[in-house]
Amino acid sequence: MPPPIDIKRFEQLKAVGDLPSPRGVAIAIIRLTQSADVSMAELARVIKSDPAFVGRLIKAANGLVAENRRAVVSVQEALMVLGLPAVRTLALGFSLLSNYRKGACEGFDYGRFWSSSLLMALSMQALVQRVRVVPADEAFSLGLLARVGELALATLYPADFSRLLKEVARSPQLRQLDLEQTAFAMTHCELGAAMLIDWGVPTQLVNPVLCFERPELADFAEGSREAGLVQCLVLSRAIAQLCLAPESEQARLMPAMLQLAGRLGLPRGDFVSLCERIAREWSEWGKLLQIGTARAPAFGNLCAADETESEPAASAADPTMTQPGSDMPVLIVAGDASERAHMRVLLEESGFSVHEQADYTQAIESAIDVQPCLLLVDWSGENCGASLVRALRTTRFGRTLHILALLDADDDGLLEEAAAAGADDFILRPIRPAALAVRLRAGRRTVTLQRELEREREELRHFAAELSISNRRLQEAAMTDALTGIPNRRFAIDRIQMEWAAAARHSRPLSVMLVDLDGFKEINDAHGHDVGDIALRQISATLRGALRAQDVICRTGGDEFLVICPDTDLSAALGCAERLRSAAHDMPIDTGGPRVRLTVSVGVAMREPSMANADALIKLADRGAFLAKERGRNCVMSAQVVHATS
Structure with missing residues (x-):
């Protein structure tokens, strides 16, 4: 089962914070649909007072009718197709979208968030029509609100959440959920799930939302509705990420997405057709909701490219074909092109992946892009080696970077300056291959030890997370009446x-x-x-x-x-x-x-x-x-x- 939600923490946030919530006509619709004796005529009358919602509701209903059936053209028909629970959740989702298009959190991309949420909604609707784990109308709403916890954190803690997102962007190896737990005592998954429960979404739909970003925590029975929903949510998120990724990154993301589709039993051809349909609907919905959308990826070409590259990729994965050090990128920062070329030859002979930068002002951006394990930086003349190293040491990945300073002479003053700035070692000009090889072996050994240490830390973090989950389960059990299942x-x-x-x-x-x-x-x-x-x-x-x-x-x-x-x-x-x-x-x-x-x-x-x-x-x-x-x-x-x- 997924980890329990810290209801007490959620109630604290709800009591003192300004959680995202529906407004205007949406509140009236939600209240009416919760009433046992509401009439369709009364509900239709309230809905018609909001022309924007009328259009969205009819659009959602038409997404569910078969191609050979007459299109839905009225609110009453839409209500019959969708049903009251779906209308309530759609009113909630569209109200949040209208009222939280922007906010005070500078590091949070509100436009991208809603575009991604729309893609997840359309993907969920299309996927469940194939795997049939829940009704398609419920799936659309679930996809739209699956990541509402991020919007809530951006609303409640705009400055802190912005800093957290920037830290994740600088250091992709960090897990956003771990940072959220430390900073806010609640992850966006837990907060979003608690909000959905508070809004009346059934628990069977909320539990998959709680753990789809960490599916390893999902312990649902094989073939169960919850297990199927987790798979659909994971694949929907992957589709959204690929559609919003730069064109140069899409081919890299496609194989994993095809693998996820295979687990759901979707043949490649069918899945490509499904993705193309999602992309078309994304563009149409984007215009209706005034949400920015990108140009749709060429899914067919991406799939064909994956089939062509699958065999070479398997060969490349063979450990005997991997050169030592090839997983350790090196960045050379030096103004002399001939010297950079000389060092590149020596480094590539040792199996390193080499990147170069001549401009010291651009070196930090290059380092962030490359994420090198070793850095060779020229410390001579008017170059700014010291300031570059100091700046890198302030970043998370820069603190573990092994840095070699390239010096003109064995000068104690330069050595002290390099050490004070944060350099780990040095090498003198003219560069001797044997001396450089010794330094590289030392650097590789240091990086390898750091990686092993990080793996051990990750195992400890994983153990601590499991222990925290166990403690929460025990706490929940202590607060629950065993016979009735309600609080004690x-x-x-x-x-x-x-x-x-x-x-x-x-x-x-x-x-x-x-x-x-x-x-x-x-x-x-x-x-x-x-x-x-x-x-x-x-x-x-x-x-x-x-x-x-x-x-x-x-x-x-x-x-x-x-x-x-x-x-x-x-x-x-x-x-x-x-x-x-x-x-x-x-x-x-x-x-x-x-x-x-x-x-x-x-x-x-x-x-x-x-x-x-x-x-x-x-x-x-x-x-x-x-x-x-x-x-x-x-x-x-x-x-x-x-x-x-x-």
């Missing part, structure tokens, strides 16, 4: 304290419900605890299903539940409690044997400024539950209402 009393205590503090700090309403099962002891006594356990699991699921997305239900005792309702006044809480009572009353319990029914008595209370703490609020709700029992059970009561009317 320990979680309830922590959560009510957090919500109490947030309500007091921001002067927001906070209500709670105490739910007591009527006649549960009699079921246990008459039919045994096994029947009682079945009834308890089913009534727990019913209660949870009757609550709103923001409400939290916890089992605090054998037949007692606490419901925490943030941002909810007493009137709204009473309405929610009545809906909960009605759901329990109407639910037949299937035990596979004796027929039993359960009702609930609910006490409701709202936080008042005079209350000392959360315990006082819970006691007041408990008083309401007691009054409900006295009144005859199967009802909702609030001591605050009784007191106000007495």
Whole structure:
């Protein structure tokens, strides 16, 4: 299973931060689609008030109809094709796109983010129509929002996230997720998944989103819907990366993408046709949404090139064909072209991949592009060897770079200057091949040891990540009721304290419900605890299903539940409690044997400024539950209402 989401951390971000959220008509659409008795006519009327969303909705619906069917031309037809869950998620995604096209995070490319998200949406829709793991309308929305956590981090922490992205760009070997965990105590995958759950997206769809950027953590059963979704998301991300990559990079990315398609059982020809269709739709959707799109790659040519090069590539992978040191690029920075040529010959004879730069002002950019393991830099005359080395040593990759200073004479002053700047070794002119070979062997040995050390560090980081996941799972287990699968009393205590503090700090309403099962002891006594356990699991699921997305239900005792309702006044809480009572009353319990029914008595209370703490609020709700029992059970009561009317 994927790593659990740190809900407490998410609630902290939600309470104090400005998370991306839908606005305007999208909110009305989302609320309507969450209502059990919404009519299509009422929903269509709200949708028609936003002409932009009408166009997008009809476009999305037409992407799902068969080619030989009449095109969708009205909102009502689109609603019938898509269904309410998909309409809700599309409204959410398109609202975010409209309202978060730009922001304060300088290092975050908002245009590229949305173009990539659109590509993922179209790729997911096309892929699931072949592998059929989820409905295509759900897949489109899932692809569009799969990386919304990055947008959230850019919104919440614009300066810090910008610095983090620049650090990743400078040092590609760094893992963005690891840096995010250190900087924000939550990765964009975890944050995005928590946001999707908060918006009502089913957990079965969210779990693949949580781990598709680290598929090695996905432990779904072979052939399961979640496993198929992870594969589709990984391939969709690869398609988006290739479409947005420079033309010179596309051929390099194609083989891995074809391999991913093969795992999904897609023949090359079919996959190329699918990619070409995605590219066409990308251009059409880009115009509709006013999102920048690039020229579509020539997928057929890229696929043909991969087939042509596959055999030589396999030969090149043979270790016996690899020259020693060929995986260690070297950068020469020197103004004299003849000297650079001489050193190139000596280095290539030793098996190094050689790159040159004559301009010292461009040397740092060359070093960032090449990412060399060794650097030979001329330290003579007016050249700026010292400033170049100092600048490189401030970068992450530059700290592990092995640097040789090329000196005119064995001068103690120059040696001290080179050492102070950060050079590791030196070589004197005229360059003797034997002397250079000794220096290169020393440099290669140092680089090899550094790489081994980095591998060991990566293994430790991986072990630490696994340990962190295990700890989170243990923590989640400690906070979950084993029988019903909902949060337990320990979680309830922590959560009510957090919500109490947030309500007091921001002067927001906070209500709670105490739910007591009527006649549960009699079921246990008459039919045994096994029947009682079945009834308890089913009534727990019913209660949870009757609550709103923001409400939290916890089992605090054998037949007692606490419901925490943030941002909810007493009137709204009473309405929610009545809906909960009605759901329990109407639910037949299937035990596979004796027929039993359960009702609930609910006490409701709202936080008042005079209350000392959360315990006082819970006691007041408990008083309401007691009054409900006295009144005859199967009802909702609030001591605050009784007191106000007495």
